[in-house]
Amino acid sequence: MKKYGYVRVSTRDQNIDRQMSAMQKAGLEKERIYIDKLSGKDFNRPRYQRLIKRLAAGDELYIKSIDRLGRNYDEIIEQWRYLTKTKDVDIIVLDFPLLDTRNQVNGITGKFIADLVLQILSYVAQIERENIHQRQMEGIKEAKAKGTRFGRPKNALPDGFKEVYDLWKSEQISQREAGKMLNSNHVTFGRWVKRVENGRK
Secondary structure (H helix, E strand, O other): OOEEEEEEEOOOOOOOHHHHHHHHHOOOOHHHEEEEEOOOOOOOOHHHHHHHHHOOOOOEEEEOOHHHOOOOHHHHHHHHHHHHHHOOOEEEEOOOOOOEOOOOHHHOOHHHHHHHHHHHHHHHHHHHHHHHHHHHHHHHHHHHHOOOOOOOOOOOOOOOHHHHHHHHHOOOOOHHHHHHHOOOOHHHHHHHHHHHHOOOO
């Protein structure tokens, strides 16, 4: 049986010291700690994939918290099952003692308890995602009712537009010439004209 650790941060600028310290306190050797500095959107991370290939039945995998595996609980559960059932590896989450698949006292297996806890966490995470989405939709609806406009704000009209517009309107210059005079092109000038003539600034 060998002990391995997995450490992940989302960017190269983030600090891994806290995770590394927790690994060392758990008795892991530095050369058996695999580190990725990548997003947790999926499991296609080079060091993690190398770790998976190294793990053998009976080994232990340590992570500081469950979100170090990834952000998507559905994918985490799928990966968890692959590691514990197919690879027959034990997983220990240092910040959450209930997520420890090693056999516990009184004949109750850690795998059962950990699977159950993980399912509950997944459910809570899904409900929270749905609640956040619902709150966002309600907030947008309220804001629209109060007249708030969404989307990118329109760029301000360029300096000198009024004078150039008057020249174009009186047919003294073409639309293409008007665009050039405003350091733009005839298409953009046409959009500005529509905005003005539709009563928008």
